[in-house]
Amino acid sequence: MSVPSKEFTHKHAGHCESGVMSTMLSHHGLLLSEPMAFGLSSALNFAYLPFIKLAGMPLIAYRSMPKAIIKGLQKNLGLKMKIETFSNQLKGQERLDELLAEGKIVGAQTSVFWLPYLPEEMRFHFNGHNLLVYGKQDDVYKISDPVFEDVVEANEKEFLKARFAKGVMAPKGAIYYPTFVPETIDYERVVPKAVKTVAKRMLNTPVPIAGLKGIRTLAKSIRKLESKDRRYARLFLGHIVRMQEEIGTGGAGFRYIYASFLQESGKILANETLLEASEMMTAVGDSWREFALLIAKSIRSKKSETVDFDAIASKLELIADEEAVVYKKLLTAF
Amino acid sequence: MEINSVPQDNSTIYNGQKRALYATSQDGEYGVVASSGWDVEEEATMQAVVELERLAEEAYEACVDGVISPLEFHMYSKRLDLLSLSQATGLFQWRIKRHFKPAVFAKLSDKILARYADVMGVTIEMLKQLPKRES
Numbered sequence: 001m002s003v004p005s006k007e008f009t010h011k012h013a014g015h016c017e018s019g020v021m022s023t024m025l026s027h028h029g030l031l032l033s034e035p036m037a038f039g040l041s042s043a044l045n046f047a048y049l050p051f052i053k054l055a056g057m058p059l060i061a062y063r064s065m066p067k068a069i070i071k072g073l074q075k076n077l078g079l080k081m082k083i084e085t086f087s088n089q090l091k092g093q094e095r096l097d098e099l100l101a102e103g104k105i106v107g108a109q110t111s112v113f114w115l116p117y118l119p120e121e122m123r124f125h126f127n128g129h130n131l132l133v134y135g136k137q138d139d140v141y142k143i144s145d146p147v148f149e150d151v152v153e154a155n156e157k158e159f160l161k162a163r164f165a166k167g168v169m170a171p172k173g174a175i176y177y178p179t180f181v182p183e184t185i186d187y188e189r190v191v192p193k194a195v196k197t198v199a200k201r202m203l204n205t206p207v208p209i210a211g212l213k214g215i216r217t218l219a220k221s222i223r224k225l226e227s228k229d230r231r232y233a234r235l236f237l238g239h240i241v242r243m244q245e246e247i248g249t250g251g252a253g254f255r256y257i258y259a260s261f262l263q264e265s266g267k268i269l270a271n272e273t274l275l276e277a278s279e280m281m282t283a284v285g286d287s288w289r290e291f292a293l294l295i296a297k298s299i300r301s302k303k304s305e306t307v308d309f310d311a312i313a314s315k316l317e318l319i320a321d322e323e324a325v326v327y328k329k330l331l332t333a334f
Numbered sequence: 335m336e337i338n339s340v341p342q343d344n345s346t347i348y349n350g351q352k353r354a355l356y357a358t359s360q361d362g363e364y365g366v367v368a369s370s371g372w373d374v375e376e377e378a379t380m381q382a383v384v385e386l387e388r389l390a391e392e393a394y395e396a397c398v399d400g401v402i403s404p405l406e407f408h409m410y411s412k413r414l415d416l417l418s419l420s421q422a423t424g425l426f427q428w429r430i431k432r433h434f435k436p437a438v439f440a441k442l443s444d445k446i447l448a449r450y451a452d453v454m455g456v457t458i459e460m461l462k463q464l465p466k467r468e469s
Contacts, residue, residue, distance in 0.1 A: 012352075012354045012366060012368065013354055013366070014353075014354045014355060014356055014366070034366075035356070035364070053417055055382070055413075055415055055418065056415055056417070113413065114455070119347060119348060119349035119351065120349075121346075121347035121349075121379055121380070121383050122347060122348075122379070123413065124382075124413055125413060125414060125418055125422075147353065147354065148351060149351065149352050149354075149368060161455065165422075165453075166421075166422040166423070166424075166452075166453055167418055167421040167422035167453070168418070168421050234381070235381065235382070235385060238377070238378040238381040238382060239378075239382070241374060241375065241377075241378035242375075242378045242379060242382060245372065245374065245375040245378070246375050246378065246379050248353075250354065250355055250356045251335060251340075251355040251356055251357070252335070256335060256355065256356035256357065256364075257356050259356070259364065260356045260364035260365075263362075263363075263364050264364070278364075279362070282335070282358060285335060286335055289335065289374075292374050292375075292378075293374050295374075295378075296373070296374040296377045296378065299377055299378070299381055300377060
């Protein structure tokens, strides 16, 4: 049986990638909360890519690309990670077992669809789910999946299937672990840099598919649903809510996690502006939840009733305005 | 969102599990709160699940009628669509569409069938037929 060389503590997190990084770095002596892992990697974003389809629906994301948190933390904290992928499944399994036998805890990219401990309704073909493997007993992997309250398990065969699922963003058995973990974080330097990156990106991205412009483009698309097939229109709206709430975002499409990060940073740096921005971001999160509620009501409504697309789109435009104020404030924080 | 307004709707899709949400205490302190689900999220998830079930059901009926091969049924029942099946198998969409025709499907080699079976996690035998249903 493989067990970690040091006692391992599982932590329940809002999101998989930030949860894995928070737990992994904390295990290696660098105490880092999940919101810090999310905030310091500048992961907050918005993207609406109508030309990239997922299950027949356009890609809508509330955070940056998968692996952006791992990469962002390396860049901003001086952390070094080793990511290994495999063309041969058996080699991928042997390597993981070898690392576990050394007492390491190992991050892994998997497909949600093949994880046996996931409730049936939650299993969709998404290949970007991150989790931690912290041990192995006989042919069963001991897993710390951040979005679960307690630790879980998967047997060799099931786990291999999840690690080597095919399709978009195929994980190719990707496993990762740190090779260098800094002892401290220079918050004075890193927080301003990470915060400004997000604020500028959201305010200034010139293309209408990302940042605040992306949110406004989505609002326009919602207005256009009026003339589209009714079933498609309802599925499209439901899809937005799923991306915002179901895909492990800590609530309101990562806006609450980010508000938590701003609060923590504001306290560490004794920065009043960050604390105020945190409260504003919480209010933004509440607006996103109201937006989701508005959509749920319209999906629920009887087929014969018309959906008020204009009201939903207007709500979204208000959110973009609200977010703009927060990012402008953040640019004045340092 | 304040801790007391975190939804605890005992969502059926969570299967008794809880989700971590970020919420503030009365004095504004952020922390993680375990939520048993939110009706709004459940609504959206179930909508997607039901839509796939509807497509699978349509395909099932069409296959019983001999109009299409079982492949299209298995695709939807495994929560795939033409695009994702194409991406996972590496087969062009037009080829997969051809394989939806019963006559073409019947002549497929085990090699091609194995590619479908692998990404769907079923055996070739299972792929060739529809699951039995009580009617």
